[in-house]
Amino acid sequence: MSEVQQSKSTSVSEGETLVEINDLKTYYGDGGLIDSTPVKAVDGVSLEIKRGETLGLVGESGCGKSTLGRTLIQLEEATSGEVLFDGTDITELSGQELKNWRRNSQMVFQDPESSLNDRMTVGEIIREPLDVHDWKTPRERREHVRELLDVVGLQPEHYYRYPHQFSGGQRQRIGIARALALEPEFIVLDEPVSALDVSVQAQILNLLEDLQEEFGLTYLFIAHDLSVVRHICDRVAVMYLGHIMELGPSDELFEEPKNPYTISLLSAIPDPDPTSSRERITLRGTPPSPRDPPKGCPFSTRCPMKIRPEEFRDADDDLWLNIEIFREVVRARTRADRSVTDQVKELLGMETRFSDIGEIQQELFADIDIPRDIEQHIDEATGYIENNDDQQAREYLRDVFGSVCDSDSPGDNVVSNSGRFSHCHRHLDEYDEPDEFTPYANR
Numbered sequence: 001m002s003e004v005q006q007s008k009s010t011s012v013s014e015g016e017t018l019v020e021i022n023d024l025k026t027y028y029g030d031g032g033l034i035d036s037t038p039v040k041a042v043d044g045v046s047l048e049i050k051r052g053e054t055l056g057l058v059g060e061s062g063c064g065k066s067t068l069g070r071t072l073i074q075l076e077e078a079t080s081g082e083v084l085f086d087g088t089d090i091t092e093l094s095g096q097e098l099k100n101w102r103r104n105s106q107m108v109f110q111d112p113e114s115s116l117n118d119r120m121t122v123g124e125i126i127r128e129p130l131d132v133h134d135w136k137t138p139r140e141r142r143e144h145v146r147e148l149l150d151v152v153g154l155q156p157e158h159y160y161r162y163p164h165q166f167s168g169g170q171r172q173r174i175g176i177a178r179a180l181a182l183e184p185e186f187i188v189l190d191e192p193v194s195a196l197d198v199s200v201q202a203q204i205l206n207l208l209e210d211l212q213e214e215f216g217l218t219y220l221f222i223a224h225d226l227s228v229v230r231h232i233c234d235r236v237a238v239m240y241l242g243h244i245m246e247l248g249p250s251d252e253l254f255e256e257p258k259n260p261y262t263i264s265l266l267s268a269i270p271d272p273d274p275t276s277s278r279e280r281i282t283l284r285g286t287p288p289s290p291r292d293p294p295k296g297c298p299f300s301t302r303c304p305m306k307i308r309p310e311e312f313r314d315a316d317d318d319l320w321l322n323i324e325i326f327r328e329v330v331r332a333r334t335r336a337d338r339s340v341t342d343q344v345k346e347l348l349g350m351e352t353r354f355s356d357i358g359e360i361q362q363e364l365f366a367d368i369d370i371p372r373d374i375e376q377h378i379d380e381a382t383g384y385i386e387n388n389d390d391q392q393a394r395e396y397l398r399d400v401f402g403s404v405c406d407s408d409s410p411g412d413n414v415v416s417n418s419g420r421f422s423h424c425h426r427h428l429d430e431y432d433e434p435d436e437f438t439p440y441a442n443r
């Protein structure tokens with residue numbers, strides 16, 4: 001870690017809070033009459049964003065990053081919780097108050113191809129927010145737009161051109177100029193360089209850094225590309241299934257990840273250090289549906305370091321893996337939003353003929369040594385399913401084979417002096433720390 005980066009992280013982490021988020025939830029489709037199971041896109045997020053910092057937000061597609069970003073600037077309505085900007089809860093604002101507040105917070109979107117209106121000139125696009133807010137006089141607006149073109153590296157004559165006449169990188173500059181028009185303090189950058197060529201990405205990232213310094217901006221930088229985040233962000237939040245799994249200074253988090261999900265994500269990035277002993281962890285399956293998240297830890301259905309119940313701690317690893325797969329098959333059967341056949345096929349990589357539970361049981365356990373007590377439990381669960389009580393089977397298996405990871409939501413445990421936190425039961429004294437635990441699959 002360079003001294004410069006270190007001091008930047010330290011000063012920011014000690015800095016003044018601009019945004020404070022408390023137990024924020026944003027659900028989609030809540031209260032509908034036909035399907036009342038909401039999509040829990042953001043499901044209890046608490047974090048702070050410091051004035052002047054860039055906070056990265058990373059995670060797999062669909063984990064809720066955009067929804068969180070959109071809720072912070074009130075493009076999406078929060079279901080519950082607080083978003084305090086300089087102490088004011090903006091989820092409570094409406095009407096003129098909300099309109100006035102909106103000037104402070106803007107968003108830059110991922111896809112410069114579709115986020116700009118092709119029927120408006122560049123000048124009109126950048127000026128639109130000024131018109132909406134009746135900013136100063138029309139003449140001053142035009143002058144301000146020309147200044148903004150200059151600030152983002154475009155030419156005054158670009159004012160009268162149309163977006164389709166520009167390259168992807170230039171279009172993103174237009175989007176940035178528009179976001180800056182009302183002189184906001186806070187900008188959500190939603191994958192701002194993902195759609196651009198690598199060579200252009202660096203130019204846009206440099207521009208964003210320069211603008212941050214010039215105007216004292218605070219950024220929430222959403223990305224799935226971890227390497228981009230590492231270089232531009234002071235701190236990083238790792239999101240999974242609507243929850244923040246780990247949050248801390250970038251360098252620390254990348255060099256010494258503490259949460260099993262962060263460890264798994266980072267293990268997939270090639271390590272330039274040939275002496276590194278870091279082993280790649282391949283995560284099994286896909287994230288659960290945000291309509292039906294697990295009861296305990298959000299990562300519990302895929303965690304390679306999941307805590308086993310005491311009585312099964314020495315169970316054979318292959319057997320245990322198949323028990324976990326069996327539990328996932330049963331979970332999938334209880335899920336409402338995708339066909340059971342598709343889910344089972346995906347979980348087992350098998351053909352539809354195995355969607356009969358007896359056959360699945362055979363497939364998973366017939367060729368494996370299975371202690372009598374475990375076999376009885378599996379038989380019992382299969383019996384419930386054969387009686388069409390999938391939910392009972394799911395709960396039975398959770399009671400028998402589940403651990404604290406299945407039953408309790410972990411706390412945000414502080415894992416370093418910087419205040420970094422990790423959402424994992426393994427940080428409690430009675431368990432091995434995640435970074436000291438060899439994942440079952442890698443033994």
Ligand SMILES: Nc1ncnc2c1ncn2[C@@H]1O[C@H](COP(=O)(O)OP(=O)(O)OP(=O)(O)O)[C@@H](O)[C@H]1O
Pocket residue numbers: 028029039040041059060061062063064065066067068224290
């Ligand atoms: N308007 C909506 N109505 C219903 N569900 C939605 C809506 N927008 C998003 N979702 C769902 O909410 C969950 C989170 O989506 P979101 O776009 O916030 O994730 P993301 O991490 O930003 O994904 P990506 O990187 O693919 O954009 C997903 O399951 C998604 O399908």
